[in-house]
Amino acid sequence: MNLLAVSINHRTAPVELREALYLGNEDIKNLIGSAKEKLLSEGFVLCTCNRTEVYGFPIDKNTSYFDMQNFVIDKKSSFNINPEHFQSFLSREAVKHLFSVITGIDSLLVGDNQIFKQVKDSFLLSDEMSFAGFLMKRIFDFALIAGKRALTETEISEGAVTVSYSAVQLIEKIFSSLNKKSALVIGAGESGELAAKHLQDRGIGALAITNRTIEKAEKLAQSLNSKIIPFTNFKEHLHEFDIVISATSSHDLILTKADIKSAMKKRSNASLVLMDIAVPRDIDPDSKNLDYVFYHDIDSLNIIVEQNLAKRKAEIPKVEKIIEEEVDNLFNWYNSLQAAPTIKNLRDHFENIRLEEVEKNKNKFSTDDQEKLEIVTKRIINKILHQPTIELRKSAESGENTTESAVRIGILRDLFGIDNHGKNEEKK
Amino acid sequence: MINFIDFLNWVLPVFYIVTFAIYSYDFMTGKKELANSKRLFLFITLLFHAVYLIVRTIYFGHPPITNVFEIFTVLAFAVSFSYFILELVTDIRGTGPFIIIISILFQIISSIEIEHIVAVKQVLKSNLLGVHVFSALVGYSGITISAVYGFLYLMLYKEIKLNQFGLIFDRLPNLEILERLSFSSAVIGFVLLTCAIVIGLIWLPRAFPNFSYADPKLIGTSIVWILYGIGITSKLLGKWRGKKVVIFSIIGFVIAILSTMLSNFLSLSFHSFY
Numbered sequence: 001m002n003l004l005a006v007s008i009n010h011r012t013a014p015v016e017l018r019e020a021l022y023l024g025n026e027d028i029k030n031l032i033g034s035a036k037e038k039l040l041s042e043g044f045v046l047c048t049c050n051r052t053e054v055y056g057f058p059i060d061k062n063t064s065y066f067d068m069q070n071f072v073i074d075k076k077s078s079f080n081i082n083p084e085h086f087q088s089f090l091s092r093e094a095v096k097h098l099f100s101v102i103t104g105i106d107s108l109l110v111g112d113n114q115i116f117k118q119v120k121d122s123f124l125l126s127d128e129m130s131f132a133g134f135l136m137k138r139i140f141d142f143a144l145i146a147g148k149r150a151l152t153e154t155e156i157s158e159g160a161v162t163v164s165y166s167a168v169q170l171i172e173k174i175f176s177s178l179n180k181k182s183a184l185v186i187g188a189g190e191s192g193e194l195a196a197k198h199l200q201d202r203g204i205g206a207l208a209i210t211n212r213t214i215e216k217a218e219k220l221a222q223s224l225n226s227k228i229i230p231f232t233n234f235k236e237h238l239h240e241f242d243i244v245i246s247a248t249s250s251h252d253l254i255l256t257k258a259d260i261k262s263a264m265k266k267r268s269n270a271s272l273v274l275m276d277i278a279v280p281r282d283i284d285p286d287s288k289n290l291d292y293v294f295y296h297d298i299d300s301l302n303i304i305v306e307q308n309l310a311k312r313k314a315e316i317p318k319v320e321k322i323i324e325e326e327v328d329n330l331f332n333w334y335n336s337l338q339a340a341p342t343i344k345n346l347r348d349h350f351e352n353i354r355l356e357e358v359e360k361n362k363n364k365f366s367t368d369d370q371e372k373l374e375i376v377t378k379r380i381i382n383k384i385l386h387q388p389t390i391e392l393r394k395s396a397e398s399g400e401n402t403t404e405s406a407v408r409i410g411i412l413r414d415l416f417g418i419d420n421h422g423k424n425e426e427k428k
Numbered sequence: 429m430i431n432f433i434d435f436l437n438w439v440l441p442v443f444y445i446v447t448f449a450i451y452s453y454d455f456m457t458g459k460k461e462l463a464n465s466k467r468l469f470l471f472i473t474l475l476f477h478a479v480y481l482i483v484r485t486i487y488f489g490h491p492p493i494t495n496v497f498e499i500f501t502v503l504a505f506a507v508s509f510s511y512f513i514l515e516l517v518t519d520i521r522g523t524g525p526f527i528i529i530i531s532i533l534f535q536i537i538s539s540i541e542i543e544h545i546v547a548v549k550q551v552l553k554s555n556l557l558g559v560h561v562f563s564a565l566v567g568y569s570g571i572t573i574s575a576v577y578g579f580l581y582l583m584l585y586k587e588i589k590l591n592q593f594g595l596i597f598d599r600l601p602n603l604e605i606l607e608r609l610s611f612s613s614a615v616i617g618f619v620l621l622t623c624a625i626v627i628g629l630i631w632l633p634r635a636f637p638n639f640s641y642a643d644p645k646l647i648g649t650s651i652v653w654i655l656y657g658i659g660i661t662s663k664l665l666g667k668w669r670g671k672k673v674v675i676f677s678i679i680g681f682v683i684a685i686l687s688t689m690l691s692n693f694l695s696l697s698f699h700s701f702y
Contacts, residue, residue: 155458173588173597176604269669271603288589292670300591307593 001334002057003139005094006068006086009051010108013085021072021081023047025125031075032131039063039071042133044126044140046101048118050108055098057135065090095139095330099323102143103150104157111156111312116147139330146326154318159308164194166304167275167296168202171243174273174294182206184229184241187248188216191277195245196224208241210234212248235259239266245275246282254282260293277301339392342409345418346388350381388412429487430544436480437539443473444504444532451524455599463521470512470524477505488544493561496688497542504534506569514573514609522599523609526576556631564624564649568684570617571656575681577610578674585671607670611663614677618656625653648687655680 008021023031028045035043035056043056054068065088073081089097100106102119123140126132132140150156160166175181183204185196188211200207207226211217214230221228229237238244238259246254255274260283264272269292276283276297288295354377362370392409412418447469454462481502485491492498511527514520580600587597600606628646633639659676662668668676 170588173584173602174604176602176608268666271670294588296591303591304593 001091001095001135001331002061003055003091003094003135004058004063004065004068005053005055005089005097006065006072007051007053007089007097008072008081008085009053009087009106012087013081017081017085018050018052021047021052022049023052028122028125029129032126032129034075035071036129036131039067040131042131042136044123044132044136046119046122048115051101053101055094055136057133092327092331095142095327096323098139098143099146099326102147103319103323105150105316105319105323109161110309110316111158111161113157116151119143119147138333142326142330142333145329146323149322149326150319153322154315156312156315156319159304159311161305161308161312162194163277163298163301163305164191164198166301166308167195167245167277168198169304170294170296170301171199171273171275172202174271175242177203179203179205181242182208182240183243183245184208184210184234184238186210186234186244186246186254186282187278188213188220189247189249191247192245193220195247195275195277196220196226199243199245200224200226204243208237212250235263238263242271243273243275244283245277247277248282250278250282251280253284255284255287257284257286257290260284260287260290264290264293275301338409342412342418343389343392346412346416347385349416349418350385354378354381429483433480433484433487433544436476436483437542440473440477440480440501440504441532441536441539443476444508444528444535447473448525448528448532451528455522455525456595458599466524467512467515467521470508470515470528474505474509474512477501477508481505491558491561493558493565494549495543497538499561499565500534500538501542502565503568503572504531504538506565507531507534507572510566510569510573510613514613518605518609520601520605520609522601523577523580526580527573530572530576554631554635556627557635560624560627560631563620563627567617567620567622567624568688570613570615570620571652571677571681571684572617574610574613574617574677577606577613578677578681581606581610581674582671582678603670607674610674610677611660614656614680615660618653618660621649621653621656625649643691645687645691648683648691652680652684652687655683 008018010018013021023045028047031045031054035045035054039059040054040056041059043054046053046055052072054072056068058067065086066083069083069086069088072086073083087097097106098119102116104111104113104115107115123132127137160169172178178199181204183196183199183206185192185199185207188209192209192211196207196209207224208229209217209221209224209226210229210231211220212231214228217228217231220226235255238255239262244255248254260272260274271292271294274283274287274293274295276285276295279298281297283295283297285295285297287293358373358377362373365373392412447466450462450466450469454466481492484498492502508528508531511524515524580596581603583596584600584603584606586592587594588603601609655676659668659673659680663673
């Protein structure tokens, strides 16, 4: 399989370069247009914040992945990209790389939940541009199977691996259903916004935002359809919330132990979760000594993140096994595809020889015998080719040994010069 | 038939231990492939246990509730059966090992000590005794399960408070669910214990001439009943919650066990049949 792939990713290039190479949908469409014109008969382009990759079958058999690298470099010539920034793959390795990407084991954050959808969307764009042809579509079908199997058969994407998501995971170990709970997010910065979004995604019953700058709180509250509580008096409302996530840039404590104690009294000691994801911390860490107060700061949340990442990494061998199986399945299919034309080519090759020899020698036979000559020579050819044909079909259909099947087809083509024969015919 | 009864008597602890091992393996590894088979194995164990109890009842001519070791095997069955129903209803499958181990303990003691008693006192053949003992046993199963879930609640509570995110954190359901399971089991236990006490108070004075309100088992059960009553009422009134309620449940369970042991092994009251 003459599939080529080049990739610039978090392993090969610094973030500045990856940012510079980021392609929007329009950029991808332009790139596909040029690739179809002069480089690739079919393929697909993948672009996420951590990788830009081009896969394809070259128009010219002599095209190598260096040509593909140069193609990408030419497109972004204003940036200092060189071949060292690329990972390049050929045939089985290219397929394996694609499967590693879609299953998330090649991601910066192992088991990244987003990558499956990103690869799928990228492929749909290539398909829309008629860039993904027959072979590419089939490869992608197997990639989807590998991705889905990794998700369902392993724990590669299990557990939270970001601080804000681990906060939500921890909250879910305390409360059974978030739709009956209310949460207050203190701080409308990036971390606060992310935590608020996670809570909303998990179906939090009521969400309120408070921030020193009211405009920022209003903006976030509007996008999340949540309540705003003025920063000046939010402590008076503290007891109304089951979950408080604090993520401000304040240098001093915003909530003291006395504030929490007072809120707990008003709540009749109903459980209160305090997630302090600010650095420096916003909530007095001593609050954790109060009964039914679950106080966690960024360090304790990082413990969860580290544990989950370690668990995901331990799942990589299982995912690699799935990838190997699906790559084998793909190549079994591909080889079966190869067997049919080989059988036809082999038969054509022998038929040509037969016709040539019959043509050369038919005058040595009487008119009646010429007809018999036709029948006898055809029968001989059929008998000679019967066993090889059966064997080719069998090995292709059983799909037991991809390599053996590929080797058999290769030897057969070499021995009888089937590929050369085609070329010789063209020369003639 | 006696050989079959003996065979089941010795095979049952093995069944419980194997079921416990499967549940524990599943708990430790977190592999989902055993999720259904472990439930099936528990079902088979309970089926064998039910057959054992029925065959015993038929052969000896009375239900196996006439002495403490017969009661232990019924208790082992009741605890695991209650858990089985709870698992089916809630689909919370991670807490099995902590419950099944209780059944193992009861069943092993029963299997070692149980005797073939054919002749029992006439008083023990009363139907009211059956209802009294049955409700007391299911009531005790309820408070046993409540205590186990209470204990699990405390373990998870401690892990979360101390930032120790280990196996308990990974595998157990959340605190609210554990609290709910503990409380619901306690309520069921309390209701059935109330039935057992009411029936006992009606029937015991009539059945036993030497009946005394100072009977240790009666006093013990009454203390347990009062404790659970206080805990449940406080929880329902919203005065107590979480840790406080489950600690109360655990204390109630410990007193219940101590009371049963003391009254059966140490005292010789009308309430001791062994």
